[in-house]
Amino acid sequence: MHFVYRSHYEGLFSKRVRRLPDETVLNWFRRGWDCDDPESWVENELGGDVYGLDSIFEAARKHGLSRPATTSELRELLHQHLYVEGDEDFIRLDDHSLRVRTDDDEVELAYFFLDDKVVATAPDRLAYLFQSWPLPGAGGEVTSFVADVPVAVVTPAGTGDASTYAVFLTFYDGASLACSQPLVFPGVGLWELPGHLRTADPDSGAAWPPELLVLRALVAPEEDAVGPALERCNRWPGFNLNADPWPNLPNEHGPAHHEAMALIASGRYVDGRRPDASRIEVDDHLAQVAMHCGQSFGYQQWFLFDNVWAAAHPDLAQSLLSYSNHWDPLED
Helix, strand or coil: CEEEEECCCCCCCCEEEEECCCCCHHHHHHHHCCCCCHHHHHHHHHCCCCCCCHHHHHHHHHHCCCCCCCHHHHHHHHHHHCCCCCCHHHEEECCCEEEEEEECCCCEEEEEEECHHHHHHCHHHHHHHHCCCCCCCCCCCCCCCCCCCCCEECCCCCCCCCCEEEEEECCCCCCCCCCCCCEEECCCCHHHHHHHHHHCCCCCCCCCCHHHHHHHHCCCCCCCCCHHHHHHHHCCCCCCCCCCCCCCCCCCHHHHHHHHHHHHHHCCCCCCCCHHHCEEEECCCEEEEEEEEECCCEEEEEEEEEHHHHHHCHHHHHHHHHHHHCCCCCCC
16 A cells, blocks of 8 residues: 655655555554554654644544444544544545545645555556656657646647646645646647747736746747746746745736846745755656745646657656646546
8 A cells, every 4th residue: 555645845746655564544544543652653654744644543542442443434533533624525535545635724735545456546646646756758759648637728729739738736825735727738849838938928818827927938039948948937036935926027028038037137035945956857748847945845846748748658647637636636
């Protein structure tokens, strides 16, 4: 069985992954039910603190709760005694997984127990959870790929056979999970994106998120590759929970680029933000950024990929889009 902690405090991809010896979620909870020190047991089992999880074991000790014998019994006990900031829908248990959402009064967090059966049967929902930096690159001919989750079309369709998807795993306040719908640029390959952004009208389609406005502004005139613009984005003096990084950039690209470059030159980083700690990798069909945004809340992630990459890694691509779209990767 696997454990995944979706937490902004956890490394380049903001998640912690552990392999557990138990075959089922029920067995893991049964194994720890009578532990003497719930906080230490959870930390030793899962590689560190998991916000609120030890509360169920503390309740078992305090109230003499019987060890659950079935998934239904465990579900009832979790709903009664597991501490979460939210209602019953934030605790989702079935025979093969437990998915929990909560928050620590600063940011939202989620954690998942996933047995081997659900991992094997739902790779299109779960593959991204088990990836570490960097995601694998790919090349090849354009082949079919259609997103299984809603995506927002932000510009009119281009004329090419490829399409580019943008996933920004970012946040601006404490509501920090899955708050940015994936975007698509139909008819535009990743290699065409810089030129497309320069000529695109930010008011022409779905609302542009701040990250995309900044990326567009930091594409230099006549620049053909997206990598240099991402390097400039990494030096932007914002992208932090405690900062306001969104200037009122002009719609026309030339003035927007001039203003954005001036802000990079004069900006000031807050909360221990360190652009030198970020990681950026770009190939022909995938660009990925793990951006260090501050000492308090670690990294945020940007992914730009076209359907050439997605067709080579369909489960990974679908699961990444799903991860951005909802806190629960198994949400229907």
